[in-house]
Amino acid sequence: MSEVRIAAEPRTEFGKGAARRARRAGKVPAVLYGHGTQPRHINLPGHDLMLALKTPNVLLRVDGIEGGDNLALPKSVQRDPIKGFLEHVDLLVVKKGEKVAVEIPVTTTGEVAPGGVLNQELVQVEVQAEATHIPEGVEVDVEGLEAGAHVTAGDLKLPTGTELVTDAETIILTVAAERVSEEAPAEAEAAEPAAETEAPAESAE
Structure with a gap:
């Protein structure tokens, strides 16, 4: 720290x-x-x-x-x-040796599986730690997580001596299925622009 x-x-x-x-x-x-x-x-x-x-x-x-x-x-x-x-x-x-309650940031590493979208619901969690050994944050490895997966506060791997204060069931992040936009089917053949026809100019006599 x-x-x-x-x-x-x-x-x-x-x-x-x-x-x-x-x-x-x-x-x-x-x-x-x-x-x-x-x-x-x-x-x-x-x-x-x-x-x-x-x-x-x-x-x-x-x-x-x-x-x-x-x-x-x-x-x-x-x-x-x-x-x-x-x-x-x-x-x-x-004081040294005293435990205090603080909020620490939650960051992610890695990439979720193809087809998934990561949604981080909580960017900080409250923990109790020794005043002179407060962790600067906690990382969550999301490498390979598939759609439907989620991580709760209780899943976080906190450093030794650090206790979770936030409710363990609180959702930290979820992985949703990637939305595929449904485009209207293209027409079989795009209409070709009509050829412009010009009326024959009247000859001036």
């Missing part, structure tokens, strides 16, 4: 105006909470945070604030709906 060290600074100003000023300075307002501690309001470097969040369930080692290093998982990420930049992040403090 990826672990990224990121520097934080205490946040002393609050409100929309303060948040805008922080973002103009390249920082992202955040809240660090959990384990019975009072929520700590901090600013994080925007570029470093954006790169870190490209990894699902990245483990952040937040330093530079009271209490020394803090291991945390991003629990809520707010982005601007139009421009996509980070607006605010909630971070949950975790």
Whole structure:
């Protein structure tokens, strides 16, 4: 599992105006909470945070604030709906050895059998894993699966120490029969365009 060290600074100003000023300075307002501690309001470097969040369930080692290093998982990420930049992040403090519930992506490998069409019904599943050993995702091998086949959450092969939280009967993907479009039968012979006949031009005398 990826672990990224990121520097934080205490946040002393609050409100929309303060948040805008922080973002103009390249920082992202955040809240660090959990384990019975009072929520700590901090600013994080925007570029470093954006790169870190490209990894699902990245483990952040937040330093530079009271209490020394803090291991945390991003629990809520707010982005601007139009421009996509980070607006605010909630971070949950975790401890080594502690189990946490997270969602991990489901990806597929291979190709289904000819005549089948793969339909992925669920792109994420919820699992419980040790905070410092959260899998980045789980793969499903669909090689050779024929029409009518399906895979449930219970069929997923999770890493050792990771437990499924999503209902085991939940459908992850199905393979449907490929639709063959029925075209209207072609006419035996296409009508040939009628030869254009030109009326004889009257001779001008």
